[in-house]
Amino acid sequence: MKVTFVVPILLLLALPARAQQVLSFGSAITRDITGGETHSYTFTAAAGDMVSGPVELVGPETRLAFLDGANNLVAGARIRSFYLGGTAGRRVGFVAPTSGSYQLRLAAAGSQRGTYTLQLDKVDVAARLRGVVVTPREVNASERIQRLAGDVAARRNGAVDEFWREVAGKGPLIEFVNGQDQDQLVTFLWRETFATHNVLVGWPMAVLRGDDYYMSRLPNTDVWYKTIQIRRGSKFSYWLAPNYRSGDFLYTARLDPLNPAVFPDDPEATADLNSVLDTPGSPDAQWHSRTPVKRGKVEQSKFKSDLMKNERDMWIYTPPGYSPAARPLPLLVLFDGSSYVSAWWNNAPATLDNLINDGRIQPVVVCFLDSNNRAVELNYAGADAYGDAIVRELIPKLRSTYPLSTTPRDFIIGGSSAGALAASLIALRHPTAFGSVLSQSGAFRLKASGSNEPNTIAQRFAATAPVAVRFYMETGIYENVPSAALPLHELALDEGITASNRHFRDVLVAKGYDVTYRETATAHEVLHWRSTLADALMKLLKRVE
Numbered sequence: 001m002k003v004t005f006v007v008p009i010l011l012l013l014a015l016p017a018r019a020q021q022v023l024s025f026g027s028a029i030t031r032d033i034t035g036g037e038t039h040s041y042t043f044t045a046a047a048g049d050m051v052s053g054p055v056e057l058v059g060p061e062t063r064l065a066f067l068d069g070a071n072n073l074v075a076g077a078r079i080r081s082f083y084l085g086g087t088a089g090r091r092v093g094f095v096a097p098t099s100g101s102y103q104l105r106l107a108a109a110g111s112q113r114g115t116y117t118l119q120l121d122k123v124d125v126a127a128r129l130r131g132v133v134v135t136p137r138e139v140n141a142s143e144r145i146q147r148l149a150g151d152v153a154a155r156r157n158g159a160v161d162e163f164w165r166e167v168a169g170k171g172p173l174i175e176f177v178n179g180q181d182q183d184q185l186v187t188f189l190w191r192e193t194f195a196t197h198n199v200l201v202g203w204p205m206a207v208l209r210g211d212d213y214y215m216s217r218l219p220n221t222d223v224w225y226k227t228i229q230i231r232r233g234s235k236f237s238y239w240l241a242p243n244y245r246s247g248d249f250l251y252t253a254r255l256d257p258l259n260p261a262v263f264p265d266d267p268e269a270t271a272d273l274n275s276v277l278d279t280p281g282s283p284d285a286q287w288h289s290r291t292p293v294k295r296g297k298v299e300q301s302k303f304k305s306d307l308m309k310n311e312r313d314m315w316i317y318t319p320p321g322y323s324p325a326a327r328p329l330p331l332l333v334l335f336d337g338s339s340y341v342s343a344w345w346n347n348a349p350a351t352l353d354n355l356i357n358d359g360r361i362q363p364v365v366v367c368f369l370d371s372n373n374r375a376v377e378l379n380y381a382g383a384d385a386y387g388d389a390i391v392r393e394l395i396p397k398l399r400s401t402y403p404l405s406t407t408p409r410d411f412i413i414g415g416s417s418a419g420a421l422a423a424s425l426i427a428l429r430h431p432t433a434f435g436s437v438l439s440q441s442g443a444f445r446l447k448a449s450g451s452n453e454p455n456t457i458a459q460r461f462a463a464t465a466p467v468a469v470r471f472y473m474e475t476g477i478y479e480n481v482p483s484a485a486l487p488l489h490e491l492a493l494d495e496g497i498t499a500s501n502r503h504f505r506d507v508l509v510a511k512g513y514d515v516t517y518r519e520t521a522t523a524h525e526v527l528h529w530r531s532t533l534a535d536a537l538m539k540l541l542k543r544v545e
Contacts, residue, residue: 023104025051028119035060035110042069042103045096047194048125048243052093052251057084059114062106066094069101080251086112093120093251095243097193125243129197132245136198136214140227142187144173145218152221160221164191171259174279177229184232184279189258190215190224190240199224200244202253203277204236204478204523210244233281234521235531236478237263237274263527264344276527283520283531288346292353294320298341303369303397305389313370315341317349318402319356319363328403330364330410330541332438333390335378335419337368339526346530355534361541365402367394378418380425380448380456387426391433407435408468412540414438416529421446424457424471424504431467438536439473440529445500454495458507470514472536475501476522497524 023029023041033039045051055064065081079102080094096102106116144163151159167173173187190199199215200206206213215224224242241252255262256275263276278285296319304311315337319329334340340348348368355361369390376382390413398404405411413423413434420442427434448456480496495503498519505517516539522528 020103023120025120025122028117030115030117032113032115033059033062033106033108034113035108037108039106040103041105042101043120043122044101045099045122046124047096047099048196049096050093050123050128050248050251051096051102051120052091052123053118053120054089054091055082055084055116055118057086057088057114057116059086059116060108060110060112061086062088062108062114062116064092064104064106066092067103067105069103084116086114091250092118095252095254097254125195125197128245128248129243132197134198134211134214136216136226137212138216138227139212140185140229142173142185142225142227143175145187145223145225145227148221148223149218152218160223163223167258169258169260171256171261171275172277182232183229184234185227185229186234186277186279187225187227188215188238188240188256190242191257192217192222192224192242194242196224196242198242198244199226200241200249201226201228201238202241202249203238204525205480214244231477231521233279233283234478235276235278235282235527236476236523237276237525237527239274279521283522283528284534285531287351287354287534288348288530290350290354292320292350293357295353296320296322296349296356298349298368303394305393307389307393308372308385310372312372313338315368316398316402317341317352317364317366317368319365320353322363324403326363326403328405328410330362330412331395331398331402331404332364332366332412332414332537332541333394333423333434334366334368334438335371335415335422336374336417337370339416341368345526346533348530348533351530351534351537355537355541359543360534361537362543364541365398365404367398369394374418378415378422379446383422383425384429386422387429390426391430395433408432409435409470412436412438414440414472414536416440416526417524418443418446420444420473421457425460427469428461428464428467431469435469436540437469437471438540439471439501440532440536441475441479441497441524442473442501442504443497444504445495445497454493455500455503458500458504461504461511462507466511466513470516470540471508472516472539473501473505474518474520474532474536476520476524476528478521478523 020040020042023043062084066079068077082092148163175185177183188201201213215226217224239253241249244252259275261276262273298315298317300315302311303314340346356363371377377386411434415423420439423437427437444457445454479498486494508515
């Protein structure tokens with residue numbers, strides 16, 4: 001997944017700024033910077049030029065942004081941005097979408113003093129793509145593109161302009177596959193606005209098979225296209241990278257200009273935006289996207305563990321109309337709490353509010369819990385100790401504050417990816433504390449230390465007497481990328497996310513567990529989990545009249 005950082009433009013404009021300086025390509029700049037300052041540099045670039053280079057920073061947390069400089073797009077609009085932290089050494093860069101002037105801005109936060117060094121270079125398309133040759137593969141054919149090709153061959157005036165007017169603002173073309181109702185054809189499009197040698201479509205399954213997803217150019221036109229066959233109801237993020245060269249996607253990847261749907265839609269998001277393909281029949285997004293009529297309350301605090309000798313952030317959600325005198329309520333503990341609670345990512349509080357307001361689930365208390373060390377606590381090495389701290393320290397603390405049920409089935413533990421793995425391990429160890437598991441794309445393919453086989457958790461459950469825990473498991477069909485990263489001689493010995501979820505499901509069913517399992521045409525990403533969370537909640541927290 002492509003990760004860069006977004007600079008809020010209003011924040012940049014509000015900070016004190018020094019006079020703009022002209023950036024000299026190829027020359028190193030070393031300057032002191034103090035929290036609250038903004039340093040600004042101007043430069044020009046031709047359409048398609050890549051501007052990039054290293055930045056070293058010691059000092060205040062700083063955000064660096066490349067901005068449009070003079071009405072090429074929208075003056076002051078962000079094109080690409082990066083978070084430098086307080087001590088950083090990294091490369092930054094972008095590709096100029098049009099010819100004109102641009103700005104580089106560094107905005108420092110806090111009050112600390114520091115120093116940065118940067119050196120940027122500018123490389124045109126011809127120089128950067130020298131020696132780069134790709135051969136697009138056309139496996140599927142779009143009827144609309146074939147019709148356009150016929151119009152171009154017949155020299156029908158205005159056919160290409162008419163085509164671009166037809167698709168403007170609609171994103172990829174979606175067409176049905178003749179003779180079957182399971183799949184659909186999706187055609188990604190790029191309109192050439194500068195010298196273009198190739199265009200790569202980046203979507204979840206393209207991460208390790210990029211050669212299969214290069215666009216073709218319709219001869220004698222500015223139309224680039226790539227048609228793939230996918231399941232109906234697909235929903236996933238993607239990006240387009242014109243003039244892609246290995247190692248440069250961080251700068252070349254960009255939003256689809258034809259598609260207004262992006263994720264996340266937060267001007268202060270810490271990750272760069274991706275375009276969103278959302279086809280008819282995809283998971284229902286209404287629960288997280290609707291504005292709740294009545295809202296619950298979310299309060300942030302800390303969970304300090306004496307057993308683990310550390311602390312972490314947590315957020316406690318109480319439902320609309322909550323009263324401490326309320327009847328005992330279920331408890332839901334979700335790992336990776338900051339992601340679930342964020343309005344721009346999972347937006348789980350809105351999902352909960354809407355479901356409760358509509359009478360679809362019981363009122364519930366939710367603990368959104370972050371990890372102190374995610375790689376350890378949400379894996380085999382640390383899940384036992386983490387679970388012990390939750391059961392022996394956190395739950396008593398919550399019981400002393402909120403009216404909670406005493407029935408294990410009403411206590412749900414869950415999360416996505418590694419969070420689902422940890423939740424399953426903790427429930428197996430503490431079935432009298434947690435009687436339900438909510439698993440979103442569980443990272444069950446992971447091996448415990450010393451194991452030679454994937455899906456250690458399936459082996460652990462198979463070898464253990466069943467406990468009174470029910471499971472809601474869901475995963476996407478575009479989640480097999482991790483295993484595909486392995487060399488060929490190990491590929492057959494591993495499992496992807498989708499396969500490992502099916503494997504674990506089968507073990508649970510064979511052992512007699514109560515399991516609800518669902519697959520959707522989605523990928524291993526928050527865009528997927530925020531849309532499917534509601535179904536899990538409606539199953540596990542079904543309203544009791």
